[in-house]
Amino acid sequence: MKVLAHRSENGRSVRVVEYRFDGSRLYFEGPSLYTHVDANGTNQLDYIAAMGQAMAGKPSVLLLGTAGGALATQLSRAGASVTAVDDCSAGCCQSNANSSPLGRSSPKPELALPNDLPPLSQGG
Helix, strand or coil: CEEEEEEEECCEEEEEEECCCCCCEEEEECCEEEEEECCCCCECCHHHHHHHHHCCCCCEEEEECCCCCHHHHHHHHCCCEEEEECCCCCCCCEECCCCECCECCCCCCCCEECCCCCCCCCCC
């Protein structure tokens, strides 16, 4: 496992790690896993898949609290117009038009992750 980013400020700790064996990425806030995507940026967590199914077919979605952005990306890839809002006041993340869940392939500028994350390998 390789640590891609780690930020700790004002009591908030965010880590992004990548598995060396398959290129998948995981986003943790403190000890909690919020996002796990494969090397193509596709969600790997059941709770995000369930939320995506519940919102499937909606033309527009407002997400408050995005974690790693996997749900926003999943909905956007399915054709929804997504507005994603997260509190980055702790300095753990910055707005980046190219940020996505644990990488740089998102179509939405509202997503925010550390700017220094390397791009996803896109399949391995």
